[in-house]
Amino acid sequence: MMNTQSMSDSRVTPQVMAPAAVSWSQSFYWSVRRELWENRSIYLAPLTVAGLFLIGFTINLIRLRQKFQSTLAAAEQHPHDLLTTRYELAAALIMGTALIVGIFYSLDALYGERRDRSILFWKSLPISDLTAVLSKVAVPLVILPLVSFVITITTQFFMLLISTVVLAGSGVNMGNLWTEASFFKVSLIILYHLLTVHGLWYAPLYGWFFMVSAWASRAPFIWAFLPPFVISMVEKITFGTPHFASFLLSRLAGPPAPVSMAPGVHMDIMAELIPVNFFSQPGLWTGLLVAAIFVAIAIRLRRYRGPI
Amino acid sequence: MPVIEARGLRKTFGTTMALDGVDLRVEEGRILGLIGPNVAGKTTALSAIMGLTPHEGELKVLGRNPWKERDQLMHDVCFIADVAILPRWLRVSQALDFVAGIHPRFDRAKAEGFLAKTSIRHTSKVRELSKGMVVQLHLSLVMAIDARLLVLDEPTLGLDILYRKQFYDSLLNDYFDRTRTILVTTHQVEEVEHVLTDLMFINGGRIALSCTMEDFELRYTEVTVRQQSIAEARALRPIQERQMLGRTIMLFEGIQREKLAGLGDVRTPSIADLFVALIGNNNAAAQGAA
Numbered sequence: 001m002m003n004t005q006s007m008s009d010s011r012v013t014p015q016v017m018a019p020a021a022v023s024w025s026q027s028f029y030w031s032v033r034r035e036l037w038e039n040r041s042i043y044l045a046p047l048t049v050a051g052l053f054l055i056g057f058t059i060n061l062i063r064l065r066q067k068f069q070s071t072l073a074a075a076e077q078h079p080h081d082l083l084t085t086r087y088e089l090a091a092a093l094i095m096g097t098a099l100i101v102g103i104f105y106s107l108d109a110l111y112g113e114r115r116d117r118s119i120l121f122w123k124s125l126p127i128s129d130l131t132a133v134l135s136k137v138a139v140p141l142v143i144l145p146l147v148s149f150v151i152t153i154t155t156q157f158f159m160l161l162i163s164t165v166v167l168a169g170s171g172v173n174m175g176n177l178w179t180e181a182s183f184f185k186v187s188l189i190i191l192y193h194l195l196t197v198h199g200l201w202y203a204p205l206y207g208w209f210f211m212v213s214a215w216a217s218r219a220p221f222i223w224a225f226l227p228p229f230v231i232s233m234v235e236k237i238t239f240g241t242p243h244f245a246s247f248l249l250s251r252l253a254g255p256p257a258p259v260s261m262a263p264g265v266h267m268d269i270m271a272e273l274i275p276v277n278f279f280s281q282p283g284l285w286t287g288l289l290v291a292a293i294f295v296a297i298a299i300r301l302r303r304y305r306g307p308i
Numbered sequence: 309m310p311v312i313e314a315r316g317l318r319k320t321f322g323t324t325m326a327l328d329g330v331d332l333r334v335e336e337g338r339i340l341g342l343i344g345p346n347v348a349g350k351t352t353a354l355s356a357i358m359g360l361t362p363h364e365g366e367l368k369v370l371g372r373n374p375w376k377e378r379d380q381l382m383h384d385v386c387f388i389a390d391v392a393i394l395p396r397w398l399r400v401s402q403a404l405d406f407v408a409g410i411h412p413r414f415d416r417a418k419a420e421g422f423l424a425k426t427s428i429r430h431t432s433k434v435r436e437l438s439k440g441m442v443v444q445l446h447l448s449l450v451m452a453i454d455a456r457l458l459v460l461d462e463p464t465l466g467l468d469i470l471y472r473k474q475f476y477d478s479l480l481n482d483y484f485d486r487t488r489t490i491l492v493t494t495h496q497v498e499e500v501e502h503v504l505t506d507l508m509f510i511n512g513g514r515i516a517l518s519c520t521m522e523d524f525e526l527r528y529t530e531v532t533v534r535q536q537s538i539a540e541a542r543a544l545r546p547i548q549e550r551q552m553l554g555r556t557i558m559l560f561e562g563i564q565r566e567k568l569a570g571l572g573d574v575r576t577p578s579i580a581d582l583f584v585a586l587i588g589n590n591n592a593a594a595q596g597a598a
Contacts, residue, residue: 021383022412030409038397118395121446123360124387127410128379306360 027127031135032143035109041101042139043147049097050155053090057159060086061166068167083163090159091152091190095198098148102140102198106209109136110302111220117307133210133299140206145194153187196278197254204287205251207294214301217308255281309371310335311457311489312357316365319352319513326352327363328513334506336456337486341500342493343583344510350493353510354461357491358387370456383413386450389461394442396435400428407449419452422482440471447475451483458483460492464499472496476503497580507579511587529560529568530577537571544568548585559585 036042110133113119122132160183212224232245250256255278278284314332318325326349334340344350355361357369359378367374372381394403400423408416423430426444434442443463450458464472480503484490494500507524509517519527533541533556542549544567546558559577560568568574577585 022410027410030406033409034402034406037399037402038395113395116395117389117393120360120387120389120393121395123378124358124382124385125407125410126379126382126412131379304362306355 022126024131027131028135028138031127031131032138035136035139036143039105039139042105042144043151045101046094046097046148046151049093050090050151053093054155054158054162057086057090058162058166061163065166083159086159087156087186090155094148094152094155095194098144099198099202102144102206103209105144106136106140106206107213107220107224109139110210110214110298111216114217114305114308119302119305119307129299129302133214133295133302137206137210137295141199141203145198148198149187149191149194152190156183156186200284201251201255201287203291204294207291207298210298211294211301214298214305251283251287255283310368311338312367312369312491314356314365314367317353317356317367318364319349319356319361325513327356329365330510330513330515332508332515332518334489334491336489338505339484339490339492339503340506340508341497341504341579342491342508342510343497343579344493344516345587348510349513350510351461352513354459354491354493358385358459383411384456385459386453386455386457387459387461388443388446388450388463394434394446396433398434399430400432400434400445401430403434403445403449404430407453411453413454414449415452415454419448422448422451422478440467443467443471443475447478451478456488458488458490460490460494462494463492464494464496472499476500479503497583498578501579509583509587516587517582524579524582525576527562528577528582529563529565530575530581531558531560531568531571532556532573533558534572541568541571 113122209220209224213220216223228244228248232242232248235241235244310333312332312334314330317327317330317332319327328349330349330353332353342350342353352361356363356367357374359369359374359376359381362375369381370384374381398406404416404419407414407419423445426441426448428437428441428445428448434445437445464475467475476499479490492500492504504521506520507517508515531541531546535556538556541556541558544560544563547561548559550557559581565574
């Protein structure tokens with residue numbers, strides 16, 4: 001009976017016969033796309049910052065050119081020095097924006113869907129809490145670093161282009177600009193930094209935000225930032241020590257490796273990009289373990305929590 | 309295999325008993341109306357069936373434990389809730405893309421067909437649609453899913469009368485086909501009255517009445533009693549007596565219509581009237597139980 005039924009169905013509409021199940025990767029893919037539909041700031045915010053930076057950069061260059069023309073200092077100006085600090089500034093601005101977007105995104109991800117009751121819709125679809133939460137976790141850990149990488153590299157390319165046009169004929173040797181900027185090397189360093197520091201080193205911070213977001217029934221922002229602050233203060237008052245606060249700040253500052261991008265540290269040393277250094281740090285692995293625990297709790301909470 | 313089977317279903321929130329030992333069995337092809345006052349436990353029961361809340365007691369939906377296997381179960385179960393639960397930022401085209409992407413039993417062409425009959429545009433966001441249109445959109449998505457159980461929680465709440473009528477019309481004409489099962493809770497009892505095949509009253513976490521609509525018609529009779537027959541009618545122990553426009557109306561349970569025909573005008577009570585008789589008025593309920 002069942003057989004004949006499905007056979008007659010397939011004769012009428014052969015192409016519409018749906019598969020029995022959708023693969024996990026497909027559910028995950030659509031869940032991530034869903035996040036990008038909802039949170040367009042993931043790419044719009046860094047794009048806006050990059051655009052504003054480029055405008056500022058252009059104006060800055062035009063003024064520099066006027067200066068060169070009046071003082072004849074251009075000849076001594078090394079085009080590489082001219083760009084390096086500005087490159088770093090652009091990268092730092094875009095990454096900082098992505099970091100802020102990531103924090104706000106993570107705090108709202110599992111809270112907003114409960115507040116607007118849309119969690120009832122998502123839960124009425126065949127997607128597990130595991131897939132749903134992991135697709136959200138992927139946004140700050142994978143999507144945002146990749147987005148900021150592409151935007152940073154594109155911005156830097158435009159900077160090179162703009163400086164070539166603006167400084168043409170000003171006396172600065174433009175040929176050097178293109179060869180010395182070592183575009184490829186810088187890109188590699190940025191990508192490495194984004195994936196290791198933003199993706200892996202900060203994972204426990206994002207994990208904490210996701211857990212708070214899944215747990216809080218109001219004001220997740222306060223719940224995320226007040227407890228660490230209070231613990232630091234209580235420790236300071238009780239024992240007079242700043243261990244907890246400095247522990248948090250050292251995590252924020254990035255791994256104690258050369259790729260920490262601290263101001264003044266030059267990034268153009270390929271030798272220091274050896275992943276072994278980064279991956280041999282115990283701080284990384286305890287951090288990842290903590291992140292996994294936070295995310296596991298968030299998944300469990302999402303299962304129990306309904307609309308607020 | 310029954311679509312829903314529950315034995316001793318129990319759920320407490322703190323000290324409140326939301327479900328107090330509910331037994332439930334819904335067979336395939338039925339349209340069951342779950343009627344009850346606001347705190348009766350309807351929503352809790354639906355939440356348990358949808359796998360949204362843990363529970364005590366036995367509960368199987370399509371042979372699965374909904375709490376443990378929600379994501380698997382949702383291949384075969386669809387859900388529309390009272391207030392619009394579609395996220396406001398979602399575009400109609402995105403809703404179609406997403407459900408098509410993740411639901412193996414979703415027929416996109418069918419959904420587009422339903423949407424074509426409405427004035428909803430593909431480029432609109434949910435926040436730009438009226439409440440009635442949001443429900444139409446949700447219904448279009450759900451009716452295009454080849455599911456076995458559809459759960460409706462106050463689906464027409466806050467809709468104007470045109471949309472409400474349309475909602476059940478399209479559900480019956482375009483969706484229901486005897487192999488599917490529908491579970492609906494609503495306060496607008498009169499609009500599902502002629503749609504239901506089964507009726508269940510729930511009050512204080514317990515089932516107060518459970519019967520098919522055929523049973524309902526056989527069991528309950530409402531009589532507008534003539535003035536001179538009032539004493540005679542009372543002797544038959546009506547479960548409820550009320551005055552309306554100066555006339556006495558009595559509700560009888562389990563008494564054959566032929567016996568009552570001599571007392572006045574005989575008809576089947578509305579679900580709402582029976583509900584008031586059994587649950588709304590404690591005295592009447594106590595009398596009925598005695």
